[in-house]
Amino acid sequence: MSKSVLNSNSKSRPNGGIAAIATLDVVTASLEKLNGRRQGVPGIGVLYGPSGWGKTFATNSLANESRAYYVQMLSAWRSKDLLAKILAEMGVSHKVTTTSKMLDLVTQQLSASRRTLIIDEFDHAVKSDTLIELVRDIYEGSQGSLLLVGEEMLPRKLEAWERFHNRVYDFAPAQPVSHSDTVKLAPIYCPDVDLHSDVVDKLVTISKGSVRRIVTCLATIHQHAQLYALDQIDVATLTEIDLPANRAPDRRV
Template sequence: MSKNTNAGKPAAARLPSGVANIGTLDLVSATLERLDTRRSGLPGMAVLYGPAGWGKTFATNVLAIESRAYYVQMRSAWRSKTLLEKILFEMGVKHSRATVPDLLDMVCEQLSTSRRTLILDEFDYATRSDNLIELARDIYEGSQGSLLLVGEELLPKKLERWERFHSRVLTWAPAQRVTVSDAAQLAPIYAPGLSIAEDVLVRLVELSNGSVRRVSVNLTQLHEHCLTYGAEACTMAEFDQVAIYTGRSPDRRA
């Protein structure tokens, strides 16, 4: 297998400006490297899974750019031909009036030749169809390339239905809960120029239920509140005045 030329470099040093090096980024980076440097004969698929809002799509998008992986986010209405066409579009491969077998051969050839990883996000949609699962396996078998499949927390359990597919997974990577360290790195992005007390960050993480998205949304809420009232720092006194998003629906007002 080809090797990632960025292997061994600190993840943060490779990230674009304005991107926080949260824990799930490091996890995805390590997973892609493991796929890229696996020994001959080992399976070439990995599964990244976790609850919504835990930074899976963000991390795979960022690292797809950094590693030059092909990234495709699946949709509920897609069938085999649409998926293959979307993958070829991402690959920059032109096709015209091709049959599904022809499209599959083109995807496999490009994946094998380029030695680049194919990332399929929202892969839970594929588990609704035997055809899509078998298609993903065909892509892997036909290219002997690397596939990173991304989905919700029950994705590993769902894939148990297809033993021939399940047994080809090299690594199962659970997305990481957001940490106080993650929150501190997100703060300059979502609350620029605002000094945020550590106990506020701790409380934000406690209320997030693991979600990077909720922390980001709440940092924006705090930033807007402090701008409105002219506060240069966010303490617990300011925090207590802001409606924090926890994932629960708002209470009905009379």
């Protein structure tokens, strides 16, 4: 019988339900690097990686712990939208309506608070010269720390704006989900069920690096275990579970 990974034990449950996956460590190191930099060293970091690799999970979790400002961009946003959302996240009430005055408020608060500004889904910004220049203005006006989060090609895309690109101090690659990460995630998304080690290996293989796929698979396994009153899952049992596929299912018509 293959070795079992015990995750039903309460001691294996992460504090606060947050698993210390590898990408979380990458974000922690990047924030420490930005916040501990010497005077005159640029203060922009870029966290990049494929969709589903835990970037949003990690930055959102650490934003709560470190009191960083966290904003997730939307595709329809323009300059005022981004500034308004940042000010709301900062808790700054205002009646100003011009972009320049809103920018002043953002830079003043970021400079005074010395808190990091995290902008997720930053790929939306690289579609617009205006948004790129606005974020550079936020950095220049505050001299604060900014962590920008986006997809795998974000560092390459930023090369189109030299004055922005040369202000990046740290390019931090998100990490693919590992065996160790899956063991840490299991108590959260598949509690009270023991997963055999080769089951964990199988999940890592089919996930193709995606934390999101691992989480979905673990939740599906947990649902199956509850339905059939199982307290452990081996590879044989795993083959009976309809795990989420890595592609859309064919229509059955």
